[in-house]
Amino acid sequence: MKKISAAFDGLKFSEGTLAYAIKVAESSKAMLSGVFLESFLYHSYKIIDMVGSQGISQAKMNHLLAGDEQRRQHSVAIFDEACKNAHISYTTHRDKSFALQELLKESVYSDLVLIGADETISHFEEERPTQFIRDLLAETQSPVLIVPRIYKEIEKVVLLYDGKPSSVYAIKMFNYMMPWLRSKETEIISVTDPKETQELPDESLIKEFITCHYPDAVYSMLKGDAEDEIVTYLKTIKKNVLVVTGAYKRGQVSRWFKSSMADLLMKELNIPLFIAHNK
Template identity: 50%
Template sequence: MKKIIVALDGLKLAKSAVQYAVAIAARQQAHLVGVFLDDVTYHSYKIYELAGAEGVSEHKRAILEEGDVNKREEAVAYFKVACDNASINYSIHHDRNIALQELLHESIYADLLIIEGHETLTHYAEDLPTRFVRELLEGVQCPVLVVPGQYKPIEKVSILYDGEPSSVFATRMFCYVLADLNIDEIEVLTVNKPGHSSHVPDNRLMKEFMKRHLPAARYTVLKGDPETEILRHLRTYGGNALLVLGAYRRGMVSRWFRPSMADLLMTEVKMPLFIAHNK
């Protein structure tokens, strides 16, 4: 049985993350852990809201903190109901120290971490990818599924493959962690330079590997600039696809799966991204 963790902010619950996590855990009969990041330094209210006639009002603080407690309890209740309705095995963790550090530690003991791409653990909205998600992806110890703000059932998988070890590693981790989803439509997507071969890199080895793990996969080889061609191709999808891609960390050597590609996909395609990088 696999262990999947879903990172949740009880003050701004990402319901799509819960929906993706529950759907995936149910299809795989996995154990799901709701990791509620109840960082003691984080509140839904702002400091100026505590101001009273004589400075900081402890009465206002008590009211606002009670409101936060109620929001967090409602978020946990939503998660429990979703898990119970899907008849899945689950547990709940309340991490009350620094959110990023707690989540990175949790990831050591997980097969997959699911998080909504807009997560900030702050009062403020940020452009994608948020600082919290960037820092998480750079230090995480297990594969991550970054999901959009609206849930759509996964009906197709597109593996972005450039022949680099990072993209092969991501493919392998997808096979180990999520192949049990039993998605019928699997695509291996490659972009070669104009005038180069119409085969995927390391054609014989890659197809030999895929035949053992995802034998029904089909291969699409495009020509041109990777970022341009990948986006153009993905925009022909109906939106129900999951994308698999390799290294995220800064400084990793990869022809296209550098941070800018992952950032671009988070911003432009609104699809779940399965991201795994070898250390």
């Protein structure tokens, strides 16, 4: 049995993250851990909300704290009920320290971390990718599945491949974590420099590997700048697609999957994104 950790902000609970988490856990026959991040620095109210006629009001503060606790408990209850209705094995964690560090610790003991693309674990709304997501991806100890706010059934899988170990590793981890998607339409995308011969890197080896897991996969060779060509191509796909990418950190050998590439995918495409990098 695999373990999937789905991260939630109990004050801004994401139904989309819940739906994806339930689907992945059901299909993978995995245990689902609902990780409710409750940083002691983060509340739904602002300082001005605590001010009374005599300054900071303890009574107002207690009322606001109780309201936050009620909302967080309600979010946990929604998660519990959904897992029971789906008849999956589950547990809940309410991590109450520094949210990022707690989630990174969870990633050490998880096969996969699942989180909404818009999560900030703060008052603030940010454009994708949020700083919280960027920091998580830079240091995670497990693959991460970034999901959109609204759930859509996955109809197609795209594997990005550049001939480097990091991109193959991502495909391996995806195959391990989500084997139930092998039956979906699968496409391998690679990009070459316009000045170079248009051929798949290590073609015989990658095709041999892919055939073992995705025998009906098709291959698409693009020419040009990888970032531009991949995003443009993915936008033409009409089906609900999930994209698998390799290394996220700067300094990795792959020039495709440095942080700017993953950032661009999150910014431009509102789709599930499976990211894994070998360290």
